[in-house]
Amino acid sequence: MRYSKRVANLKNESVVLTWFSHIVMFLYAAACIIPFVLLISASLTDQDAIIAHGYSFIPQTFSTAAYTYLYERGADIARAYGVSVFVTVVGTAVGLFVMTLLAYPLSRSVTPHRNLIMFIIFFTLLFHGGMVPSYLVYTQLFHMKNTIWALIVPMLMNGYFVLMMRTFFQTTIPGALIESAQMDGAGEFRILWSIVIPLSGPILATIGLFQAIFYWNDWQLGMMYITDPKYFSIQNLLNRIMQDIQFIQTNMSSNANEAMQQMPTDAVKMAIAVIGSLPILLAYPFFQKYFIKGITIGAVKG
Amino acid sequence: MEQTAAVVQAGLGLKERKKTNKYRKYWPLMVMMVPGLLYLLLNNYLPMFGIVIAFKKINFAKGILGSEWVGFANFEYLFKTSDAYIITRNTILYNAVFIAFGTVLSLACAILLNEIKNKILVKFYQSVITLPHLISMVIVSYLVYAFLSPETGFMNKTILPWLGIHDGISWYTEDKYWPVILTLVHFWKSVGYSSVVYFAALLGIDEEYYEAARLDGASRWQQIRHITLPILTPVVIMLTLLAVGRIFYSDFGLFYQVPMASGALFNTTATIDTYVFRGLMGNGDIGMSTAAGVYQSIVGFVLVLFANYMVRLYNKDHALF
Numbered sequence: 191m192r193y194s195k196r197v198a199n200l201k202n203e204s205v206v207l208t209w210f211s212h213i214v215m216f217l218y219a220a221a222c223i224i225p226f227v228l229l230i231s232a233s234l235t236d237q238d239a240i241i242a243h244g245y246s247f248i249p250q251t252f253s254t255a256a257y258t259y260l261y262e263r264g265a266d267i268a269r270a271y272g273v274s275v276f277v278t279v280v281g282t283a284v285g286l287f288v289m290t291l292l293a294y295p296l297s298r299s300v301t302p303h304r305n306l307i308m309f310i311i312f313f314t315l316l317f318h319g320g321m322v323p324s325y326l327v328y329t330q331l332f333h334m335k336n337t338i339w340a341l342i343v344p345m346l347m348n349g350y351f352v353l354m355m356r357t358f359f360q361t362t363i364p365g366a367l368i369e370s371a372q373m374d375g376a377g378e379f380r381i382l383w384s385i386v387i388p389l390s391g392p393i394l395a396t397i398g399l400f401q402a403i404f405y406w407n408d409w410q411l412g413m414m415y416i417t418d419p420k421y422f423s424i425q426n427l428l429n430r431i432m433q434d435i436q437f438i439q440t441n442m443s444s445n446a447n448e449a450m451q452q453m454p455t456d457a458v459k460m461a462i463a464v465i466g467s468l469p470i471l472l473a474y475p476f477f478q479k480y481f482i483k484g485i486t487i488g489a490v491k492g
Numbered sequence: 493m494e495q496t497a498a499v500v501q502a503g504l505g506l507k508e509r510k511k512t513n514k515y516r517k518y519w520p521l522m523v524m525m526v527p528g529l530l531y532l533l534l535n536n537y538l539p540m541f542g543i544v545i546a547f548k549k550i551n552f553a554k555g556i557l558g559s560e561w562v563g564f565a566n567f568e569y570l571f572k573t574s575d576a577y578i579i580t581r582n583t584i585l586y587n588a589v590f591i592a593f594g595t596v597l598s599l600a601c602a603i604l605l606n607e608i609k610n611k612i613l614v615k616f617y618q619s620v621i622t623l624p625h626l627i628s629m630v631i632v633s634y635l636v637y638a639f640l641s642p643e644t645g646f647m648n649k650t651i652l653p654w655l656g657i658h659d660g661i662s663w664y665t666e667d668k669y670w671p672v673i674l675t676l677v678h679f680w681k682s683v684g685y686s687s688v689v690y691f692a693a694l695l696g697i698d699e700e701y702y703e704a705a706r707l708d709g710a711s712r713w714q715q716i717r718h719i720t721l722p723i724l725t726p727v728v729i730m731l732t733l734l735a736v737g738r739i740f741y742s743d744f745g746l747f748y749q750v751p752m753a754s755g756a757l758f759n760t761t762a763t764i765d766t767y768v769f770r771g772l773m774g775n776g777d778i779g780m781s782t783a784a785g786v787y788q789s790i791v792g793f794v795l796v797l798f799a800n801y802m803v804r805l806y807n808k809d810h811a812l813f
């Protein structure tokens with residue numbers, strides 16, 4: 191009797207806890223989405239309604255004027271998209287290539303000076319010269335200011351990723367497989383290309399995905415190295431638009447009215463942000479599985 | 493004597509030969525590493541020597557080598573102003589709050605996820621709460637602007653009037669609100685991500701532990717307290733110590749983009765990183781900001797070593813080195 195009552199109590203408690211978990215997680219998930227709803231709704235609101243009521247979650251007066259306006263001025267946006275796509279694709283591909291070439295020999299015990307090289311990579315994670323020396327190296331020595339390479343080269347490799355890859359190669363590629371390939375007369379490059387890489391899909395996908403996200407989201411390199419609008423990425427274009435608006439608002443001069451008329455309206459500001467975040471929001475459902483797996487791999491191996 | 497010498501010599505010869513053989517046999521492996529190592533040399537090691545510029549009066553016309561040596565003058569200027577105090581205080585205090593409350597929130601979130609047995613919903617929650625982590629800080633600054641814009645923001649136009657406050661707040665010029673705003677934005681962006689990290693550690697738990705506990709009549713709360721939390725402890729300690737090692741570095745985007753680089757907010761939003769960046773971009777003193785960068789690199793390095801030492805004391809296997 192008493193025992194069954196206790197079991198019933200435990201069951202009740204269990205149900206309560208489960209419901210509590212669902213409610214909290216649901217509210218948290220909603221909080222993650224809500225700002226985007228406000229952004230999208232604001233971009234679809236009529237300018238006069240925004241001035242009267244501010245940005246709101248349901249458009250007071252629905253209007254696609256902001257998008258029409260952007261469509262007419264689409265050249266800048268298309269160009270910025272082009273820059274972002276180019277930088278992301280080239281940076282991720284070249285970065286993966288160079289990192290794989292560095293990580294694979296480090297996973298083989300026969301490689302000469304392996305420990306020294308590991309230390310050289312590891313030390314870059316502990317200590318760095320900082321922003322100013324890097325800036326001087328890239329601008330004064332390599333003259334990369336206002337070139338597309340300034341958006342790619344500084345982020346090409348990451349020591350942490352190299353170490354992650356090396357651990358993966360070491361723990362998942364059987365040594366016997368490499369030895370038997372050597373017996374068959376395969377050279378080191380051949381072994382890497384036809385045996386190691388085909389077996390390393392998960393780690394290459396994970397690191398490639400993270401690299402691609404870093405490149406797509408980067409605005410700092412653009413802000414440091416690019417002043418020519420020709421090479422603005424989509425993030426830098428967003429930044430520039432906001433800066434221009436603030437500049438005009440804080441420096442109301444005699445020709446401010448004219449500038450105000452050419453300036454994107456309040457809905458357009460939001461519409462540009464929607465266009466900037468759309469690729470990630472649309473692609474996320476397809477890659478979220480790998481992203482979450484990637485977080486887990488990084489956590490376990492790191 | 494002579495014999496041993498000969499043996500030693502023969503041994504050396506053998507070793508030498510083995511070594512050259514190794515090079516001859518494995519040169520392709522060495523060649524593979526050349527591009528990566530060259531990159532690290534130019535991108536990571538070369539700027540380390542650039543630290544000397546903190547001891548020079550930078551003159552772009554004369555170049556780095558031609559600029560005049562000034563000893564510790566840049567550091568003296570930096571620490572004479574209140575800037576050094578403000579940026580150090582902000583960097584450390586924000587990080588301390590992020591580490592302390594962030595860990596608690598992420599843990600709570602991971603434990604709640606662990607209590608949900610519906611696999612599909614767990615995956616759904618995980619995907620949604622990690623989404624903010626994927627969004628660039630530029631976009632985040634627009635999202636925040638949609639709430640805080642003085643003339644059109646949701647706060648000033650909708651929420652404050654509901655609360656009976658009709659004079660809007662000029663969010664981007666009043667610094668007292670920003671510690672709260674930045675903390676909220678940081679949690680919005682990062683708690684989901686780190687809770688998935690903790691949740692991953694929980695996935696490895698054998699269901700039998702919980703079953704045994706239930707048979708012994710343990711309540712759900714007792715199961716959390718005596719099974720789930722102890723399993724998470726090592727991960728928590730490790731991640732926290734590593735975060736402490738990085739306490740001198742701040743999330744640059746959060747502190748630069750989200751306040752829209754507003755100078756009026758310097759007192760509560762400037763960190764070492766934003767200070768260095770402003771100096772570099774010409775909105776501040778380049779000499780002082782370079783000195784601040786070196787100050788950050790060196791103190792940061794010492795802190796990482798210290799944190800690693802602490803992790804080693806706790807558990808050798810978890811240490812980085």
